[in-house]
Amino acid sequence: MSEARTEPEGATDAAATASLALRGRAIHKSFPGVRALHDVDFDLRAGEVHGLVGENGAGKSTFVKIIMGAHAPDLGVVEAFGHEVRHGDPRARRRAGIAAIYQELTIVPEMSAAANVFLGRPQRRGPFVSRSETRRAFRQLTARLGLAIDPDVRAASLSVAHQQMLEIMRALAADHRILIMDEPTASLGPAERAHLYETIRGLREEGVSTVYVSHQLDEVLALCDRVSVMRDGEIVATEPVERWTKDGLVTAMLGHVLLKPPRQPRTIAEQEVLRVEGLSVPGVLDEISFTLRRGEILGLGGLVGAGRTELLRALAGADAGARGRLFVRGRERPWPRTVRSALALGIALAPEERKSQGLVLSLSAAANVSLTDMRSVASGPVLRGRRRLRRAAEIMRPFAFDARRLREPAGSFSGGNQQKLVVAKWLHRRPDVLLMDEFTRGIDVGAKEEMLALVRRLAAEGMSIIIVSSELEELVECADRVLVLARGRLIGELGHADASVERILRLAFEVEERAENGLAT
Amino acid sequence: MTTSPTAQHVARRLTQNAGRYGAVLLRTYGIVLAFLVLVAVVAASSPEFATRTNIFNLFSQWAPAGIMAVAMTFVILAGGFDLSIASGFSLCAVTAAGVGRTEDPAVAFLAALGVGLAIGLVNGVLVEGARINPFITTVGTGFILNGIALVVTGNIAYVVDDPDFGTVGAGRWHGFPYSGMILIFSLVAGGLVLARTVYGQSIYAVGGNAEASRLSGIRVSTTVGSTYVWSGLSMGVAGIIAASQLNSAQANINPNIVFDVITIVVVGGTSLGGGIGAMWRTAVGLGIIAIISNAFSLANINPYYQDIVKGCIIVGALALDVYARRLAGRARTRPRAAAAPAHPDAPPGGGDRG
Numbered sequence: 043m044s045e046a047r048t049e050p051e052g053a054t055d056a057a058a059t060a061s062l063a064l065r066g067r068a069i070h071k072s073f074p075g076v077r078a079l080h081d082v083d084f085d086l087r088a089g090e091v092h093g094l095v096g097e098n099g100a101g102k103s104t105f106v107k108i109i110m111g112a113h114a115p116d117l118g119v120v121e122a123f124g125h126e127v128r129h130g131d132p133r134a135r136r137r138a139g140i141a142a143i144y145q146e147l148t149i150v151p152e153m154s155a156a157a158n159v160f161l162g163r164p165q166r167r168g169p170f171v172s173r174s175e176t177r178r179a180f181r182q183l184t185a186r187l188g189l190a191i192d193p194d195v196r197a198a199s200l201s202v203a204h205q206q207m208l209e210i211m212r213a214l215a216a217d218h219r220i221l222i223m224d225e226p227t228a229s230l231g232p233a234e235r236a237h238l239y240e241t242i243r244g245l246r247e248e249g250v251s252t253v254y255v256s257h258q259l260d261e262v263l264a265l266c267d268r269v270s271v272m273r274d275g276e277i278v279a280t281e282p283v284e285r286w287t288k289d290g291l292v293t294a295m296l297g298h299v300l301l302k303p304p305r306q307p308r309t310i311a312e313q314e315v316l317r318v319e320g321l322s323v324p325g326v327l328d329e330i331s332f333t334l335r336r337g338e339i340l341g342l343g344g345l346v347g348a349g350r351t352e353l354l355r356a357l358a359g360a361d362a363g364a365r366g367r368l369f370v371r372g373r374e375r376p377w378p379r380t381v382r383s384a385l386a387l388g389i390a391l392a393p394e395e396r397k398s399q400g401l402v403l404s405l406s407a408a409a410n411v412s413l414t415d416m417r418s419v420a421s422g423p424v425l426r427g428r429r430r431l432r433r434a435a436e437i438m439r440p441f442a443f444d445a446r447r448l449r450e451p452a453g454s455f456s457g458g459n460q461q462k463l464v465v466a467k468w469l470h471r472r473p474d475v476l477l478m479d480e481f482t483r484g485i486d487v488g489a490k491e492e493m494l495a496l497v498r499r500l501a502a503e504g505m506s507i508i509i510v511s512s513e514l515e516e517l518v519e520c521a522d523r524v525l526v527l528a529r530g531r532l533i534g535e536l537g538h539a540d541a542s543v544e545r546i547l548r549l550a551f552e553v554e555e556r557a558e559n560g561l562a563t
Numbered sequence: 564m565t566t567s568p569t570a571q572h573v574a575r576r577l578t579q580n581a582g583r584y585g586a587v588l589l590r591t592y593g594i595v596l597a598f599l600v601l602v603a604v605v606a607a608s609s610p611e612f613a614t615r616t617n618i619f620n621l622f623s624q625w626a627p628a629g630i631m632a633v634a635m636t637f638v639i640l641a642g643g644f645d646l647s648i649a650s651g652f653s654l655c656a657v658t659a660a661g662v663g664r665t666e667d668p669a670v671a672f673l674a675a676l677g678v679g680l681a682i683g684l685v686n687g688v689l690v691e692g693a694r695i696n697p698f699i700t701t702v703g704t705g706f707i708l709n710g711i712a713l714v715v716t717g718n719i720a721y722v723v724d725d726p727d728f729g730t731v732g733a734g735r736w737h738g739f740p741y742s743g744m745i746l747i748f749s750l751v752a753g754g755l756v757l758a759r760t761v762y763g764q765s766i767y768a769v770g771g772n773a774e775a776s777r778l779s780g781i782r783v784s785t786t787v788g789s790t791y792v793w794s795g796l797s798m799g800v801a802g803i804i805a806a807s808q809l810n811s812a813q814a815n816i817n818p819n820i821v822f823d824v825i826t827i828v829v830v831g832g833t834s835l836g837g838g839i840g841a842m843w844r845t846a847v848g849l850g851i852i853a854i855i856s857n858a859f860s861l862a863n864i865n866p867y868y869q870d871i872v873k874g875c876i877i878v879g880a881l882a883l884d885v886y887a888r889r890l891a892g893r894a895r896t897r898p899r900a901a902a903a904p905a906h907p908d909a910p911p912g913g914g915d916r917g
Contacts, residue, residue, distance in 0.1 A: 402771035404838045413779040416761040
């Protein structure tokens, strides 16, 4: 359809076409009322990393699902190494060696890290599962990825980033030749990301082909050999990475040029809402002190494992092991040991994992929103369904959210909408201090902008907010002040004017290096 | 002759939507349909079934199991399980009869309720306070309660002579048993509490996702623990009714009642995983189980066959439920995309978890 999709490069290119790992021809897919994919041609060369970008709703996930056989195309053919892969034939996919890594994790929490990696294909000795063999193979994989994960640790006790690493290791363990990665770095910190990039590059050398779906354009530009842009269910351009720039990608994704309004400088009241002195959680956080003012947005920067989530959980009373002194509006209070006691002080947590911690998926969206304060939508003990629905609709109005769907179970919504619900729960209760952990994780560009705008609006209305995000750009852009954590200690504070991704990382990495050198000697 | 694409499209939408609503309806109300078919079949094949006496007797006969099923619905919805109800039930019945031999019936009934309350508190504290798995906890307390009942009675039936003692179990108002009224009251009150109150909503929430509920500021332990207290009290009420119906009680009064109760809840369609279900489902489940065993006795079939059929029905009901849920889940994802054109790549089957 567009000339960008044809390959004009002649002889070398013909050779490449002969060794296509994956090919989709004229794929069409419609859902009632929506044209999800229209005449999509896509090819993945053997040993290339092929980026796939586009706004949410552009059709990326539908396309990935068709490749993985979760959906049948209305028209069109998917081929792997020249052989057609039909819908409803998962064995053919396994034979062809196609594996997908989704942003939602598929870890078995109660099993060990190693057992998770070798799920379904245990390392055997005769008829028995060999633990020593499993550990050995696991250590090989961790070495390949440059990770330090104990093979015997329970998967549930690992951080989200490490759990995701397990998924990637699972695909590597199965020796897959085609990897489909759907937002694999959404929950990873810079260090883990770097490891992942190295791994993907290493796999490319080994001849593994990767389709890399991501919202992170910098990452796509740094990592991929070619990049395809999807918009409205079509692939609008496929180009070698050299021909792309970030602006070019954004323009192709949106179909128009995006102008970002410059950030208004904000004045923040002097009134102190929260003062934390000497917060420690044994083995996790060490003597952390800081203050938070009314209407301030405080960012917590650092690498994965620095203790950011733990700090939020300690403040929210979700971690009973926390010690420290807490002053709320200048008055010392006993450190909250339960979520309810933290709430009584006006401190609330919007947690990291929306499915396992944020929402009750079986309850309706409206019920989830009102869960934080059911009294306000009840007369005495009796719940008022209509009042609850009205209240939820009011809260959700500023979001792009279909109010007619408020009665549907929370589990039926997309990631971005679920994230909105997690935050909306606290708009219903209106705490003085809102702690937001990974508040833009796995949501698309548009929803992300809405979320950032919401955070600013809440702060302007006087709410004090602490945000944690692995997207350091967001912290830098959104926060009035950034505290940098490393290895459970507070190692620096940057004002809005001084904060930059680079400075945060430099601070964090210095500590990491020192710690590693310290360990080495 | 070509049909316009719009007409085709509309026709396709309509059939798809019909399929979707069909599946959703089947999933939601399939169990009601099964119940109605069962009633029709049994009524047609057995003239004694649809008589006043028979139906009224069914209420009285199933009151103990039904009342405990109401409480069990609370327990299961909150994500728990109570296997101590058979022993708890007999201990309460024995208490009522034992005290009733010498004391006023009111005192006997209060004593039985007190024992039930104590059982519920112990279960609740063990499960939520000590955080022991509810299966193991309640199997354990079940053994203990059974042992206590046997030791105290020497497995001898306590017989009560006071005619007033039988009023609760055998008394009737215009032919309708008081015990049936207690059953109906429990179902209605339990249903209203679950569906219409803050407390009921908390039960669904903690059963659906305890961690999210805790982080929302819900008292998770208190909520879950309270369901065991209801279960304990229901043992008391059921025990009173059973002892009063027989004017006597023995330690091994009905050890299988625990399976009847769980069957009633599960056949109705309440999920054993917690968070999904409703009291009306328990009412329908009770109706189904009661009518099936009634049909067997009316048709004079060897009661042992009854167990085989009951087992088949449990497995069949669960299979049907899973199948209908899957069907509805699949049908729902497509129109979902239509409702939100901005997100054609929303996760499919997300609603299926619900």
